[in-house]
Each structure stands twice: as C-alpha cells, then as structure tokens.
Amino acid sequence: MGLLEKIHEPKDLRGLNLTDLNSLAQEIRQEMIKVVSKNGGHLAPNLGVVELTLALHRIFNSPHDKIVWDVGHQTYVHKLLTGRLKQFKTIRQYKGLSGFPKRGESAHDSFETGHSSTSISAAVGFAKARDVLQESHHVVAVIGDGAMTGGMAYEALNHAGHSETNVIVVLNDNEMSISPNVGAMSTYLNRLRTDPLYDKRKEDLEYLLKRIPGIGPQVAKLAAKAKDSLKYLLVPGLLFEELGFTYLGPIDGHDLALVEKVLDQAKNKKGPVLVHVVTCKGKGYKPAEENPDIFHGIGPFDPETGKVTKKPAPPTYTAVFGETLCQLARENPKIVAITAAMPGGTGLNEFAKELPDRFFDVGIAEQHAVTFAAGLAFGGLKPVVAIYSTFYQRAYDQVLHDVCLQQANVVLAIDRAGIVGDDGPTHHGVFDISFFRIIPNLVFMAPKDENELRHMLYTAIKHDGPVALRYPRSAGQGVTLDKKLKQIPIGKAEVLRDGRDVTLIGIGLMVNTCLLAAQELSYRGVDAAVINLRYINPLDRKLLSHYAQLTKKIITIEDHSLKGGMGSAILEFLEEEGIDGVTVERLGYPGFVDQGSIPHLFTVHGLSTKGIVQAAERLKLFRDVAQS
Numbered sequence: 091m092g093l094l095e096k097i098h099e100p101k102d103l104r105g106l107n108l109t110d111l112n113s114l115a116q117e118i119r120q121e122m123i124k125v126v127s128k129n130g131g132h133l134a135p136n137l138g139v140v141e142l143t144l145a146l147h148r149i150f151n152s153p154h155d156k157i158v159w160d161v162g163h164q165t166y167v168h169k170l171l172t173g174r175l176k177q178f179k180t181i182r183q184y185k186g187l188s189g190f191p192k193r194g195e196s197a198h199d200s201f202e203t204g205h206s207s208t209s210i211s212a213a214v215g216f217a218k219a220r221d222v223l224q225e226s227h228h229v230v231a232v233i234g235d236g237a238m239t240g241g242m243a244y245e246a247l248n249h250a251g252h253s254e255t256n257v258i259v260v261l262n263d264n265e266m267s268i269s270p271n272v273g274a275m276s277t278y279l280n281r282l283r284t285d286p287l288y289d290k291r292k293e294d295l296e297y298l299l300k301r302i303p304g305i306g307p308q309v310a311k312l313a314a315k316a317k318d319s320l321k322y323l324l325v326p327g328l329l330f331e332e333l334g335f336t337y338l339g340p341i342d343g344h345d346l347a348l349v350e351k352v353l354d355q356a357k358n359k360k361g362p363v364l365v366h367v368v369t370c371k372g373k374g375y376k377p378a379e380e381n382p383d384i385f386h387g388i389g390p391f392d393p394e395t396g397k398v399t400k401k402p403a404p405p406t407y408t409a410v411f412g413e414t415l416c417q418l419a420r421e422n423p424k425i426v427a428i429t430a431a432m433p434g435g436t437g438l439n440e441f442a443k444e445l446p447d448r449f450f451d452v453g454i455a456e457q458h459a460v461t462f463a464a465g466l467a468f469g470g471l472k473p474v475v476a477i478y479s480t481f482y483q484r485a486y487d488q489v490l491h492d493v494c495l496q497q498a499n500v501v502l503a504i505d506r507a508g509i510v511g512d513d514g515p516t517h518h519g520v521f522d523i524s525f526f527r528i529i530p531n532l533v534f535m536a537p538k539d540e541n542e543l544r545h546m547l548y549t550a551i552k553h554d555g556p557v558a559l560r561y562p563r564s565a566g567q568g569v570t571l572d573k574k575l576k577q578i579p580i581g582k583a584e585v586l587r588d589g590r591d592v593t594l595i596g597i598g599l600m601v602n603t604c605l606l607a608a609q610e611l612s613y614r615g616v617d618a619a620v621i622n623l624r625y626i627n628p629l630d631r632k633l634l635s636h637y638a639q640l641t642k643k644i645i646t647i648e649d650h651s652l653k654g655g656m657g658s659a660i661l662e663f664l665e666e667e668g669i670d671g672v673t674v675e676r677l678g679y680p681g682f683v684d685q686g687s688i689p690h691l692f693t694v695h696g697l698s699t700k701g702i703v704q705a706a707e708r709l710k711l712f713r714d715v716a717q718s
C-alpha cells in the first residue's frame with residue numbers, strides 16, 4: 091500500500107517526516123499524470139502546487155480553517171489529500187468529481203471557483219464573518235500570479251489592507267498565466283523574485299545596526315519588529331506592504347520545510363499577510379515543465395511521451411476565426427485584436443505573432459478589455475475582442491454602458507458559446523444570448539458552420555456599430571471554406587428547407603441538428619421547414635412571421651439556457667406581432683448544466699434529432715399529419 095492510500099484526511103499528514111512527505115509528493119504526481127492522461131485536465135498547475143498543498147494542509151486545520159483556491163483548477167492535490175483518492179479517476183467526467191472546488195463534494199472545499207481572481211474577496215468575507223461572530227480560525231486565499239492580474243484581486247487587497255483583519259494570501263508565482271504572464275504586476279513580481287541585492291541589503295543593514303555599540307542590537311531588533319519593517323524601509327514602494335499587508339518571501343515553493351516554516355510564521359502574525367511562493371508550473375513531469383501552456387489544460391495524452399492523443403478533426407471554429415481575422419487584418423490596418431489572457435484559447439496566437447503591434451493581451455481583465463476596446467474604437471481603430479462566453483459575464487456593464495450605449499465600433503467575439511464539456515457549469519457559455527440580446531444597438535449573430543463564421547466576421551468588420559458573434563468550442567463541421575468573403579445582410583435569416591407542417595428554428599450548431607431532424611420527420615410524413623436564424627438581433631421578422639402563420643407550430647433549438655434565450659425571443663416576437671394560435675416547443679437547458687462530454691450532454695438535454703422528434707410528438711404533429 092502506498093502512502094497516498096493512507097491519507098484519508100489532512101490530519102493523516104501530520105505524523106509524516108520529510109522523507110515520507112517527499113515520497114508522497116512523488117506518488118501524488120504519478121497519480122495525477124495517470125488520471126489526467128486519460129481524462130484530460132489542468133495538469134501543469136497541479137504539478138506545481140504539490141508541496142504547497144501538502145504544507146497548507148499540515149500547517150492549517152481544514153475544514154475548520156478555510157482555504158480558498160483561486161480559479162480552482164489547481165485543487166487536484168487538495169482533493170487527493172481530502173478523502174477523494176478513490177473517486178479521483180472520475181474527475182471531469184459526467185457525474186464524477188469536478189475539476190474545480192465544489193462545496194457539495196467536500197467540507198474541505200470552502201468556496202466554489204472556476205472564474206479567476208475571486209479568492210481574496212471570498213477570504214476577506216470569511217475572515218470578517220469570523221470576526222463578527224467572534225470565532226477563531228485561519229483564512230487563506232491561494233492565488234496565482236495570473237489571477238493576480240484580475241481587477242477583483244486589487245479591489246480585495248484594497249479592502250483587506252484597510253480592514254486589518256487576519257487573512258493570509260498565498261501568491262503562487264510561476265510566471266505563467268495560461269500563456270506567459272503579462273503586465274506591470276508580473277514585471278514587479280519578477281523584480282521581487284530576482285533582485286539579488288534585496289537580501290544582501292537587508293543583511294548589510296542588520297549587520298551595520300548590530301555593530302553600533304550599546305544600542306545597535308536593540309535598534310536592529312526593533313527595526314525588524316516594527317510595523318515599518320526593514321524590508322519596508324529598504325525596498326521603497328514595496329507594493330503589498332504599502333497596501334497594509336505583511337509581505338513574506340519570495341520563497342521556493344518546492345522546499346516543503348521552508349514553505350511550512352513561512353506559513354507557520356504567517357499564521358502567527360496579526361493582520362493581512364501575503365506569502366510570496368515561487369513555483370515551477372508542471373514541476374516533476376518534463377513535458378509539462380517544458381510546455382506549461384500546453385499542459386495548463388490538456389486533453390488525453392500519452393504519459394510516456396507527453397504527446398496528445400488526438401483524432402484528426404476539422405479545424406475548430408476558434409482556429410477558423412483566428413485565421414480569418416489575420417486575413418482581414420492584413421488588408422485592413424485598423425483592425426486590432428484583444429484577449430484577456432487567452433491568446434491560445436481564442437485562436438489569436440498567429441495574429442500576435444504576425445501583427446504584434448496590433449495585438450493586446452491585457453491579462454485576466456475582461457472588464458478592462460471591453461472598455462479598452464471602446465476607447466480604441468473611438469480612437470479610430472476597429473477592435474475585435476475575443477473572450478469566452480462565460481467570461482463575458484464579467485464584462486456585462488462594459489458591453490452595455492461603454493460599447494453599446496455609445497455605439498462604439500467594437501466586434502465582440504464570443505468564443506466557447508454553448509456547453510464546453512468537462513470544465514462544467516462554471517465554464518459553459520449558456521447565458522450570453524439572454525444577457526446580450528436585450529441590449530439595444532447590438533447586432534448579434536451566430537453561424538451554422540465555420541464557413542458562415544468567416545462571412546459573419548467579415549460582416550461584423552464592415553458593420554458600423556457594435557456587433558457580437560457567438561461560436562462554439564467544438565471542431566467545425568468540416569465544410570469547404572469560401573475564399574471570397576461576403577457580407578450577410580444584417581437581420582436576414584436563411585431558409586434551408588421549406589415545409590408546411592412545422593418550423594424548426596435553429597441557431598449555431600443546432601441548425602445542422604434541425605436538418606437531420608427534418609429528414610427524420612419527413613420519414614414519418616411531417617413536412618418541416620428549417621430556418622437558420624443567423625441573427626438573434628435583429629430578428630428576421632418578415633420571414634418568421636410568414637412561417638409562423640403558415641405552419642402554426644414551431645420548435646426552437648439552441649445550445650443555450652431556455653430562459654431568455656433564442657426561443658424566448660421567438661415567443662416575444664409572436665406576442666409583439668400579435669400572431670395568435672401558434673404553439674411553440676423550445677429546446678435548450680433548464681438551468682446550470684453539469685460537466686460531461688458535449689455529445690452526451692446534448693443527448694441528456696434533448697438537443698438531438700431524437701429530442702426534436704419528441705418535441706414534434708408533444709406538438710401532436712404525427713397525429714395531425716395522419717388525420718390530414
């Protein structure tokens with residue numbers, strides 16, 4: 091039996107000596123490589139925090155003490171140490187362990203995350219609740235250097251430093267966001283990490299003070315103890331200390347004994363403390379150390395070689411978006427591209443390489459990205475902001491207030507729209523239609539395939555005013571890509587199949603499902619019209635009106651939440667137009683969607699040919715056809 095199997099809860103770690111702990115760290119790394127190589131997952135972030143997590147669980151007493159993990163993609167080690175070894179092989183699978191902290195999964199998961207930069211706010215909340223209720227426990231936020239680029243982290247530091255509550259922030263600095271970290275804070279951390287004079291200056295001053303006869307040693311001691319510590323005096327502007335934190339570090343995050351020692355010091359200090367831990371993303375697995383960006387979040391791979399075991403598939407929507415944007419930008423010098431720390435994920439790596447002066451990675455700062463784009467637009471450029479649907483939730487006011495109200499010429503590319511699979515409910519992009527379609531002035535479209543995506547991007551670039559364009563995480567449909575780009579008239583839907591018994595209205599990926607279902611329905615004598623809606627805003631009112639009155643039965647299908655989605659837009663439209671006597675069946679998600687493979691989730695939620703046929707049954711179509 092290995093050591094890991096004997097760890098059922100964090101207190102089982104306490105009796106282990108350093109040799110045991112190092113062996114345990116090895117076992118943990120092997121287990122994570124084994125499971126992630128099959129299931130996919132966030133391997134490199136977890137390999138980097140093995141020693142840090144062991145130290146946290148030895149020094150603090152979870153779940154009495156609260157540990158809040160930022161983003162939460164690095165909690166696999168935490169899960170393995172808190173009684174979830176047996177279920178670990180199910181991580182990220184349907185009904186399996188989540189890849190993120192889940193309060194329902196364990197008492198040790200004190201706060202759910204998935205989106206970045208929330209941990210310090212939550213930790214300050216826990217700390218203040220403790221103070222008000224006169225309880226006594228420690229609260230620790232663990233935040234990466236990437237997550238530290240997000241605005242919320244600064245709002246929370248500002249509050250924490252002022253509140254003087256006992257809270258510990260562990261800054262896990264591996265110089266990486268998903269890609270290499272960017273920004274002034276990253277440069278600042280780099281200086282802290284690498285300034286060789288820092289320790290020397292401190293030692294020199296202590297040495298000098300101690301040598302002053304009579305009072306020297308006391309002054310040195312006092313200076314070290316004083317709130318304005320030696321570091322504070324010596325390193326002017328030490329940011330965290332200026333904000334009211336005691337700064338400890340930087341320390342080697344793989345030196346378990348040292349990390350434990352410093353965490354113990356932090357635990358015994360009053361007020362907010364920041365522990366700066368330096369780690370290596372991917373530590374202990376060569377392929378991940380060498381390619382931390384690829385192993386940040388990876389699909390199944392061969393553990394021997396680190397090579398991804400991918401089946402050939404058509405290029406993704408994301409890849410086609412990236413290539414098309416490069417093509418358009420070569421011809422139009424006003425086009426600029428913006429990402430919030432996801433150049434690879436949003437398909438912008440090529441753009442960044444080819445047109446570096448017109449590419450902006452602003453860090454994990456979606457709000458800033460959108461308002462920055464509005465500024466660029468009013469400055470005379472044509473900005474394209476590419477953000478995942480789920481992360482646009484962060485930038486809603488910026489889209490509404492800074493882009494749409496002022497009619498800024500900004501293209502909002504909404505990647506990962508629809509369900510995303512194994513990341514689960516924190517990452518599914520199933521609310522953007524609801525929250526964007528109600529914004530005045532915003533043209534909002536979604537392509538049925540990757541070829542239409544190209545034309546839509548071209549249309550968006552040509553359009554004067556704000557445009558949103560949503561497309562999914564998946565591989566494309568494998569259709570031929572037209573070389574020559576054309577504009578798709580704003581607000582024009584496409585009739586893919588005429589029919590008189592029922593109208594199937596699809597958007598995005600679901601258009602193809604509608605076509606397959608229409609075929610199936612035709613075998614059962616039902617003549618279905620299929621509409622590729624294309625535009626959620628503005629709707630093609632004339633076309634919809636015609637088919638609603640002709641067929642009197644409508645089935646809408648969308649890879650999106652039912653509430654407020656495309657189907658809701660159709661219901662509103664019928665009411666606004668006063669078209670009576672039309673029955674509508676809407677297919678979509680009833681609420682938050684679990685994790686699981688995309689095809690499986692589509693089946694579970696009836697976003698399939700079968701789901702449409704069942705909706706037709708509910709509309710009593712087969713009986714009506716038989717009678718006619």
Ligand SMILES: Cc1ncc(C[n+]2csc(CCOP(=O)(O)OP(=O)(O)O)c2C)c(N)n1
Pocket residue numbers: 135138161163164204205206233234235236237238262264266267268371386430431432454456481484
């Ligand atoms: C609001 C938001 N935007 C973007 C992301 C995507 N994302 C997840 S992890 C990550 C990088 C985080 O870097 P860091 O905090 O340093 O953690 P590391 O993986 O390096 O340990 C990004 C950009 C996110 N989860 N949340």
Ligand SMILES: CC(=O)[C@@H](O)[C@H](O)COP(=O)(O)O
Pocket residue numbers: 161163204268386387435506510513517563
């Ligand atoms: C944790 C996080 O937010 C990202 O790492 C996300 O999992 C990336 O998703 P994609 O794999 O869809 O790029």
Ligand SMILES: [Mg+2]
Pocket residue numbers: 234235236237262263264265266267
């Ligand atoms: Mg990092």
